[in-house]
Amino acid sequence: MKRYCLALDLVDDEKLIAEYEAYHVNGWPEIKRSIIDSGILDMQIYRVSNRLFMIMETENDFSFDKKALMDASNPKVEEWEKLMWKYQQALPFAKPGEKWVLMKNIFQLNA
Template identity: 30%
Template sequence: MQKRLVILFLLIVAFGYSNAQSTLGKPVIVEIISPKGSAFKFGVFADMKGYGIQNIQQWNNLVIVYANTTSPEQLKMHIVKDFPTDQVILFQNPFYDFNRKYCDNKTVAKQWDNIILTANLVNNPKMQQEYLNYHATQFQKWPEVSQGFCNADFQQLLVFKTGRQLMLVISIPKGESLDKLNPLTTKNNPRVDDWNNMMKKYQEGVAGTKRGETWVVFKNVNEKKFIE
């Protein structure tokens, strides 16, 4: 138990593990896919200084590093070096970026909690492009969606894509609950329901999801066991 606490302390000290948002760099996600059943060595993250890491999260055999960094490729290569037998995927340059500038109330919370989810686009290039096109014009043609995010006090919402895989980052004021805030996106706002229903046909679950399951939520690793 003491060893696990020491590792967690090192993680906090090494890269300022907090949900305060960095104003430097750009948001990126590095995903590490380990063989199922293998023991993931979280302790190696303790020496990753200077990358603006905000969160390390896990779902099944997928571990992600979410960072605001000026050196995304260097971060990826550092992780590749530490996890040479695992698959490492970089997500950068989100194709969708909501923030408070779209809201009447442009106040930004000082600290955020980042909820990160993943899903796949269906294996159909035409439908994949339709999905991207809808998001490219959403602020103009479906303004009710971003208004719903404003109503729910979302601070930022980013969607990344590498290959068919999507990463969704929903940032909310620190200490708030997504379960509490998310219903406010559709309150007196049926167009958001229309949008969500329309998007369902373009999305499917990643490997390892249950039948009928699409988006899965990563959990912060400080809720899990650290393995050395």
């Protein structure tokens, strides 16, 4: 199993943040299925202010490139991603078009 941690910002607007959280409480079943089908075993998203932190536990052979190809061929995922951009904003140092930015692990208690 592999673990990935990623960060992203939300538009700093309380109403939009509440809407974003509501989408994630209810979730779309097609989105959950696409996450599982890509090899993600568990996913958690945390928020402080407008900063999001995602933890993904994946199968050993998980690939971001493979997930991106799967997402690009799934109209429901494309619809979800387009909708989420209403609420999300790229981190200041993100590459053009990049949403979630992979974080570097700098400490682990039990290595």
